[in-house]
Every structure is written in structure tokens, then in C-alpha cells.
Amino acid sequence: MGLSRPEDPDEGPAATPERAEITGDVPWTTTRLDHLLDQFVNWGRKNSLWPMPFGTACCAIEFMATAASKFDLARFGMERQAFSPRQADLLICAGRVPFKLAPVLRRIWQQMPQPKWCISMGACASSGGMFDNYAVVQGIDSIIPVDVYVPGCPPRPEGLLYGILMLQKKVERERMADKTLRTEMEADPKSQLYIPPSVIDEVSEPFGNSIHQTRSGL
Amino acid sequence: MSSGFTPVVPGGASPANTAAPASPKGIPHRSGPANPSAQALQQHFAGSVKRVEVVWGETNIIVDPPRVHDVIRWLHDDPSQRYDYLSDVTAVEFRDLERPIEVVWHLRSLPYRRFLRIKVLIEKGATLEVPSVWDVYKAADWMERECYDMFGIRFVGHPDLRRILMWEQYREGYPLRKDFPLRGRFSRSEQLRQALAINPEARYSMEELTIADAFEDLPADMKRRLNTGEKTGE
Numbered sequence: 302m303g304l305s306r307p308e309d310p311d312e313g314p315a316a317t318p319e320r321a322e323i324t325g326d327v328p329w330t331t332t333r334l335d336h337l338l339d340q341f342v343n344w345g346r347k348n349s350l351w352p353m354p355f356g357t358a359c360c361a362i363e364f365m366a367t368a369a370s371k372f373d374l375a376r377f378g379m380e381r382q383a384f385s386p387r388q389a390d391l392l393i394c395a396g397r398v399p400f401k402l403a404p405v406l407r408r409i410w411q412q413m414p415q416p417k418w419c420i421s422m423g424a425c426a427s428s429g430g431m432f433d434n435y436a437v438v439q440g441i442d443s444i445i446p447v448d449v450y451v452p453g454c455p456p457r458p459e460g461l462l463y464g465i466l467m468l469q470k471k472v473e474r475e476r477m478a479d480k481t482l483r484t485e486m487e488a489d490p491k492s493q494l495y496i497p498p499s500v501i502d503e504v505s506e507p508f509g510n511s512i513h514q515t516r517s518g519l
Numbered sequence: 520m521s522s523g524f525t526p527v528v529p530g531g532a533s534p535a536n537t538a539a540p541a542s543p544k545g546i547p548h549r550s551g552p553a554n555p556s557a558q559a560l561q562q563h564f565a566g567s568v569k570r571v572e573v574v575w576g577e578t579n580i581i582v583d584p585p586r587v588h589d590v591i592r593w594l595h596d597d598p599s600q601r602y603d604y605l606s607d608v609t610a611v612e613f614r615d616l617e618r619p620i621e622v623v624w625h626l627r628s629l630p631y632r633r634f635l636r637i638k639v640l641i642e643k644g645a646t647l648e649v650p651s652v653w654d655v656y657k658a659a660d661w662m663e664r665e666c667y668d669m670f671g672i673r674f675v676g677h678p679d680l681r682r683i684l685m686w687e688q689y690r691e692g693y694p695l696r697k698d699f700p701l702r703g704r705f706s707r708s709e710q711l712r713q714a715l716a717i718n719p720e721a722r723y724s725m726e727e728l729t730i731a732d733a734f735e736d737l738p739a740d741m742k743r744r745l746n747t748g749e750k751t752g753e
Contacts, residue, residue: 400714401686407715435694435703435710436685443711493715498708505707 339476346390346416347472348378350465353389355409358396360423360455367458377465386412391468392445395455397425398438410445415483418472420464421447424454429505439505443496446486527603532630540632546576554578554635556600556628564590579636587624587639588650588676594626594635595655602626602635605652608662610670612697622649622672641672651676669695686717 352374354364368374368382383389386409398406410419421441424430427450429439441447448471451464475482488495530537550573557571557578567586572579582590594602607625619640626635639649651674653659663674664683671693674680681687685694690713691704703710734742 400710401717403711403714404717405719408719434701435691435699438711438714439707443707444715488715492712494708494712498706498712501708501711502706507702 335478342477343473343475347469350378350391350418351381351383351389352379352391352393353383353386353413354393354395355406356395357398357402358425360395360426363455363458364393364395364422364461367461372458372462377462377469387414389413390417392417392419393422394419394426394441395422397430397432398441399436400438403438403444406441407444418448418468419445420449420451420468422451422461422464423456424452427452430454433507443501527629529629530632532601533632543576548575549573551576554633556594556633556635559599560590563593577634577636579638581638581640584639584641584649587637588652591624591626591637591652592655600628601630602628604629605656605658608659608666610666610672612670612695614697616643619643620647622666624652647672648675650674653677669693671696686714688713688717
């Protein structure tokens with residue numbers, strides 16, 4: 302303290318107007334009407350996300366603990382669990398997704414009306430986890446777009462709640478002026494993939510210990 | 520009120536003074552008393568029972584592949600055996616190249632409180648075909664399908680031998696075989712592409728549904744598909 306140092310170029314004023322434009326940190330006292338309207342709409346949306354649990358494994362048990370009385374998901378506007386994709390805003394994919402379930406998960410996502418978000422809960426949904434084998438999808442982001450990844454095997458309820466709060470922050474910063482916000486994911490009509498095959502192969506490369514697990518040949 | 524159903528009493532066929540079973544202790548690895556059914560089988564199917572071994576108190580009987588259906592049929596029907604419960608059908612492949620593939624049936628006799636393991640050895644390179652026991656135990660239906668799905672063993676006489684765990688258009692082979700790489704044969708993107716091409720609603724066959732009663736309530740397109748005998752596995 303007390304030492305003068307040259308001003309760090311990275312530590313400028315906290316929110317220049319351009320920066321506020323990008324991050325959405327518009328002060329509440331703004332006079333711009335569209336931002337006011339955005340803030341009002343987003344405030345309503347983020348506090349009434351209706352989750353649809355897509356639970357396939359042990360993460361679903363943690364999700365149930367999150368929804369039960371001790372952790373109480375209802376505090377965050379999720380009192381109503383939607384067990385139908387048509388009445389849901391938020392898909393929480395909890396657990397591993399085998400290839401056989403991939404078309405089902407994609408159809409459920411397509412059945413959800415906009416606006417919609419997705420949380421990938423746990424290591425298996427996010428990356429395949431320990432199931433680096435012939436049967437399990439290596440990350441559901443190769444099937445549907447994901448907004449928030451919650452790591453853990455399985456994540457604690459606090460972890461899931463933190464992910465939900467992060468998603469609420471994301472919802473808070475949405476701008477209706479952004480025309481790309483609600484565009485549906487378009488899959489390649491031939492292959493039904495929406496990211497290039499080379500990217501899928503690259504991100505699902507074996508890594509870490511799992512490169513020693515392939516039992517090929519005899 | 521009369522019904523043809525007679526409940527099976529566990530141990531009901533044992534002599535009246537038989538003690539209730541307790542958890543066995545101190546079982547030798549190899550030299551235990553064999554299941555009495557083994558001796559009966561050796562008398563009835565003298566040439567077909569190749570070997571009887573007792574491992575950890577459980578009796579394995581290695582049978583000639585073509586006769587396995589007759590053996591299991593006899594074990595099920597004969598009043599002195601009454602193996603009324605098929606608990607598993609599976610297969611074992613060993614890393615050793617010379618060692619044959621084993622197909623295993625786990626039989627249980629509730630009235631006599633007996634457990635018997637029937638095995639068939641199929642040499643490497645031979646056709647993986649064994650007779651189906653579906654006509655003896657209806658429980659064999661899905662177990663044989665699973666065994667076919669995972670090992671590629673064809674159960675001759677099974678009414679509807681299709682994949683059950685993997686989807687029916689699965690082209691990569693039989694996952695539990697030793698020559699199957701753990702991650703599958705295709706690249707991840709190709710696997711995903713093929714998986715997304717599955718129609719999840721088109722996997723039923725008339726044999727699986729056996730919903731002749733509910734047929735009229737089905738949607739029109741499914742009725743049409745079933746009427747044309749369409750199966751997705753072909």
C-alpha cells in the first residue's frame with residue numbers, strides 16, 4: 302500500500318460503455334427502454350425456469366436430492382417439475398446417455414418450445430466420463446446444444462444449484478435485439494450431425510488413463 | 520374354485536426329515552460332492568455328457584452341443600429332477616486362443632433345492648450355433664437374444680432372434696467378444712451418425728408385441744407397418 306505504480310492497462314474503469322454493451326452489465330438506472338424491457342422479461346424468465354429432468358443414472362438421484370426439501374430447488378423458481386418436454390424451459394440431462402438413447406434425447410430437445418436451455422449434469426453427460434466405450438455418447442453436446450456443464454461424479458446438490466444460478470445469470474443477460482438468440486439448431490440433413498464429424502472425433506479422442514483401456518485384438 | 524396351478528414349495532420334493540438349508544461353510548475348491556443330477560444325467564445321456572466337474576460346491580456338466588436341448592428338456596420334465604427355473608443363459612470367451620467359447624445355462628430346481636450349470640464348448644472357428652431352449656423355458660427368450668447380441672451365438676429354434684441391448688441396425692459386431700475393441704470399430708462421429716439415424720419407434724415386431732388384442736387401438740401407421748411384417752433389423 303502506498304506505493305505508486307503505473308496504471309495497469311488491463312485494469313481500466315470497471316465498465317466502459319462498450320464493455321457494458323457486450324456483457325450486459327447495464328445499470329438499473331439506464332434510460333434505454335429496450336434494456337429495461339429486457340431486464341424485466343429476463344427477471345421473469347430466470348425466476349420461473351421449469352426444469353425437465355432427463356435422468357438416466359446416479360446423477361438423477363442427486364437431482365432428486367436437489368429437488369427435495371433439504372436443498373429445495375423451488376427456492377429458485379423451479380417448484381414445478383415438467384415431466385413433459387412441451388411444458389419445460391430447461392432440460393437437465395443427468396446421467397450417461399448411450400447411443401441408443403441419442404435419437405430420443407434429440408427428439409425431446411426438439412419438442413421443447415423456445416425459449417429453452419440445457420444443463421449437462423455430471424461427468425458422463427458432459428464428456429462420457431469413465432464410460433469411454435462403444436455404447437456411450439461422449440458428451441451430449443454432440444447431440445444437443447448445452448448451456449451449462451456441471452462437473453462431478455455425481456455433482457453434489459450444491460454443484461447443481463451453482464450451475465442453475467450460472468444459467469440464471471446467463472438468462473439475465475439475454476438481449477432481445479440479438480436475432481440469433483432463439484434460432485433452432487439445424488442438423489445436417491444427411492448425417493443428422495450439427496457439428497462437423499472431424500470435431501466430434503477430435504473432442505472424443507481418448508485422453509488420460511483411458512488411452513490404456515482399449516482392449517483391441519487378442 | 521379350482522385352478523390348474525399348483526404352487527412350487529421350495530424344497531417340497533426333498534424328504535421330510537431334510538434339514539433346512541444353511542449358509543455353507545468351508546467348501547473345497549475342487550473336491551466337493553456333485554449334484555445328484557449329474558449321476559442321473561450320466562446314466563441317461565451316457566455318450567453326451569463329456570465331463571462333470573465340481574467347482575466351489577457347484578456342479579458343471581459339459582454336454583455335447585447337439586444334445587443340450589434334450590438334456591435340458593429332460594432335466595425340466597423328469598419328475599426326479601424338476602429343474603423348473605432357468606436363471607441365466609450366457610457365454611464365456613477366453614483370451615486363450617486355443618480355449619473354446621463356452622455357452623452356459625444356469626438351471627435351478629426349486630422343489631429339490633438344486634443348482635446345475637450346463638456348459639457347451641464351441642471350438643474357435645466353428646459355427647457359433649446351439650439349440651434354443653425357448654420351447655422349454657419361455658424365460659430363455661430375452662436371455663438368448665442378449666447372448667446373441669453380445670456374443671453372436673445363434674440359438675437355432677428361437678422364434679425372434681434379434682439384438683436386444685444394442686439397436687438392431689448395429690453394424691459393429693458383438694461387443695463382448697475378445698476381438699471387439701472397447702471403443703467399437705467405427706469412429707465416434709460415425710457411431711453418432713448411425714445412432715441418430717435410428718427410428719426409436721420402429722423397433723417392434725409382431726412377435727415382440729403380441730398385442731393382437733390391442734391391435735385395433737394402434738396408430739394407423741404402426742398398424743400398416745405391422746401388417747406388412749416390417750422389421751427394422753433387416
